Amino acid sequence: ETGVTQSPTHLIKTRGQQVTLRCSSQSGHNTVSWYQQALGQGPQFIFQYYREEENGRGNFPPRFSGLQFPNYSSELNVNALELDDSALYLCASSLVGVRTGELFFGEGSRLTVL
């Protein structure tokens, strides 16, 4: 059974640029959620995808968008990058009904915005 993998592991961007982060779900998991973890903070929920549709969103602006593909892999896109977007971005996969289940996390993509 393969775990959750994310790419790239580290990247540096400048203000105003766009970034795409990628995530491959754990085998058999059909739900993917994305979290932003700023330095010294807990993960903050960005959004969640189930069967290629967004089915939950946290308090993030529309310039944060995502996709889920038929193989359940996912992308997080961030447009017009701001300095405060610098963070570790975590992808987590789960079976549907995360409420009582558990999330399986990747190791994250660390984004630095200069």
Next chain:
Amino acid sequence: AQSVTQLGSHVSVSEGALVLLRCNYSSSVPPYLFWYVQYPNQGLQLLLKYTSAATLVKGINGFEAEFKKSETSFHLTKPSAHMSDAAEYFCAVSEHDKIIFGKGTRLHILP
């Protein structure tokens, strides 16, 4: 909205001593609660979860947590700390199919 509060952003214990990490939740109905651990440069890993069955929940690596409704608490304990327990620990609560995390407590183990 649900939330969790973790008391103490840093906790230091000696190797072999009791580990106690505190978490309080805000909920008017019995929530589902979780503890996750994050080792350096790694993603989060589930330690244990409470889903309204037994109030004392046992997890991996010798950790356990007790759900106390009267105190709205879900504190994490381990009888004897090991150097490998040094990590960041997050308490979390579920809300509408998403999980909300606390700010975390970094556990330091002193030799």
